[in-house]
Amino acid sequence: MGTVLTIRGLSFSYDGRRKILDGLDLDLSAGETLAIMGYSGSGKTTLLKIIAGLLYPYQGTVKTHDAKGGIGYIPQNIGLVKNLTAVQNVAHGALGRIGTLPGLIGKFPQEVFEKAYQLLEDLGLAEAADRKAGQLSGGERQRVAVARALMQNPSILLADEFVSDLDVINAYEVMELTTKICRRNNIALIMTMHDTYLVNKFADRVAVLKDGKIMNEMPGNQISIKTLSAILGGGPVE
Amino acid sequence: MVPPNPEVAAEAATALAETIQIAFVGTVLGFVFALPFSALAMRNIFPQILTTVVRAFFGFVRTIPVLFWAVFFVIAVGLGPLAGTLAIAVYTFGYLSKIYYEAFEATDPEILDAIRVTKAPRILILRHAIIPESMNTIISQLLFMFEYNIRSSTVLGFVGAGGIGLLMISYIESLQYSSLTTALLFTLLTVVAIDLLSGYLRKQFIPGFIQKPK
Numbered sequence: 001m002g003t004v005l006t007i008r009g010l011s012f013s014y015d016g017r018r019k020i021l022d023g024l025d026l027d028l029s030a031g032e033t034l035a036i037m038g039y040s041g042s043g044k045t046t047l048l049k050i051i052a053g054l055l056y057p058y059q060g061t062v063k064t065h066d067a068k069g070g071i072g073y074i075p076q077n078i079g080l081v082k083n084l085t086a087v088q089n090v091a092h093g094a095l096g097r098i099g100t101l102p103g104l105i106g107k108f109p110q111e112v113f114e115k116a117y118q119l120l121e122d123l124g125l126a127e128a129a130d131r132k133a134g135q136l137s138g139g140e141r142q143r144v145a146v147a148r149a150l151m152q153n154p155s156i157l158l159a160d161e162f163v164s165d166l167d168v169i170n171a172y173e174v175m176e177l178t179t180k181i182c183r184r185n186n187i188a189l190i191m192t193m194h195d196t197y198l199v200n201k202f203a204d205r206v207a208v209l210k211d212g213k214i215m216n217e218m219p220g221n222q223i224s225i226k227t228l229s230a231i232l233g234g235g236p237v238e
Numbered sequence: 239m240v241p242p243n244p245e246v247a248a249e250a251a252t253a254l255a256e257t258i259q260i261a262f263v264g265t266v267l268g269f270v271f272a273l274p275f276s277a278l279a280m281r282n283i284f285p286q287i288l289t290t291v292v293r294a295f296f297g298f299v300r301t302i303p304v305l306f307w308a309v310f311f312v313i314a315v316g317l318g319p320l321a322g323t324l325a326i327a328v329y330t331f332g333y334l335s336k337i338y339y340e341a342f343e344a345t346d347p348e349i350l351d352a353i354r355v356t357k358a359p360r361i362l363i364l365r366h367a368i369i370p371e372s373m374n375t376i377i378s379q380l381l382f383m384f385e386y387n388i389r390s391s392t393v394l395g396f397v398g399a400g401g402i403g404l405l406m407i408s409y410i411e412s413l414q415y416s417s418l419t420t421a422l423l424f425t426l427l428t429v430v431a432i433d434l435l436s437g438y439l440r441k442q443f444i445p446g447f448i449q450k451p452k
């Protein structure tokens with residue numbers, strides 16, 4: 001398995017004073033599912049945005065290798081166009097490859113819509129495909145955002161707390177579907193999350209972010225609230 | 239002034255129709271230019287040098303009242319409805335551009351982030367995300383502008399820019415006050431009708447209004 005992402009000595013600050021990330025190192029293999037955990041405000045979203053190329057300047061290096069399809073990104077609060085239907089939002093994932101002119105006149109290739117419907121079906125959303133995004137439930141919108149990111153055919157998918165607003169059943173389902181699709185298509189997945197149970201169940205590896213660095217890494221099935229608390233220096237947990 | 243003079247009804251109606259045309263064509267023209275140009279003022283999409291220049295230009299256009307534009311165009315293209323239409327168009331352009339770029343800039347940044355990573359060209363992000371997301375503002379402000387322009391274009395005739403204002407001035411000058419009353423009544427009815435119509439259209443286009451169950 002080749003490496004798709006190498007991060008070395010990454011430091012970042014929003015205001016030029018307080019360092020949110022401070023000499024962070026991280027590697028990611030093709031097709032791997034990595035969970036990133038850490039306190040709220042520890043810089044998880046910041047890290048994902050930097051990897052996605054949405055935030056700069058930073059110090060250090062962030063290199064992707066052989067990431068042909070680019071990087072897909074599921075923002076923490078989803079970010080769908082409410083006035084458009086689910087399938088139109090999914091088609092947005094193809095905006096980088098359909099060409100400016102066809103895009104301007106709104107002529108998406110047939111392949112794009114076929115794939116968009118297929119992705120929604122794979123994610124259990126066939127019913128809602130033609131409904132406006134603004135009228136979908138939280139869980140349905142979450143799935144649309146996953147489909148939009150997959151529409152891009154990414155080599156790396158970044159998912160920012162993409163199930164934390166869902167009820168446990170929906171969270172489990174979306175997580176299972178997404179990790180399955182990523183494994184099947186050899187997409188490396190980085191997901192930030194808080195739920196140790198889901199990490200145990202679905203992540204190959206977990207990295208804990210603290211003080212701007214990865215403090216600890218371990219196989220996904222070895223994390224518990226107890227170990228997490230010990231790493232983060234929280235109070236004793238029984 | 240009372241009673242209104244029914245003999246000038248046809249004359250007043252024709253002039254009023256011209257006023258509505260001036261307002262309608264002017265509003266559409268201003269809108270067609272405002273939509274793409276306002277995008278150039280978005281600080282979260284375009285570099286600051288460009289947005290600053292564009293905003294200064296909008297500010298300049300907006301500072302000048304519509305009546306001054308009417309005088310300017312009467313001098314430039316002569317008396318008549320063309321001058322009025324251009325004045326309304328420029329004024330509409332200045333007003334809508336600002337409203338639109340503010341609505342565009344308020345687009346949820348996470349929508350932009352999720353599409354930016356696809357490497358989509360900026361114009362496609364505008365076309366497929368920013369404009370659809372701002373559609374409610376785009377339509378409701380366009381309707382508002384049309385209502386507003388109906389009112390302001392009645393006045394444009396005072397400076398010779400066509401429509402019912404021109405007729406009103408001539409009635410005033412020749413002391414035909416009951417004819418003036420007819421013209422005013424017609425104008426009032428039109429303004430009310432247009433307000434009702436745009437209120438109806440707003441309900442059709444804009445979700446979030448409570449609609450009566452069918």
Ligand SMILES: Nc1ncnc2c1ncn2[C@@H]1O[C@H](COP(=O)(O)OP(=O)(O)OP(=O)(O)O)[C@@H](O)[C@H]1O
Nearest residue numbers: 014015020038039040041042043044045046047076
């Ligand atoms: N645009 C910004 N400007 C300035 N500071 C910011 C900005 N965005 C985030 N921060 C700060 O950077 C720190 C890290 O934020 P970030 O959103 O990366 O945390 P997080 O780990 O994703 O938290 P959460 O789990 O709550 O989502 C926080 O202290 C936050 O206040």
Ligand SMILES: [Mg+2]
Nearest residue numbers: 044045076160
């Ligand atoms: Mg976050």
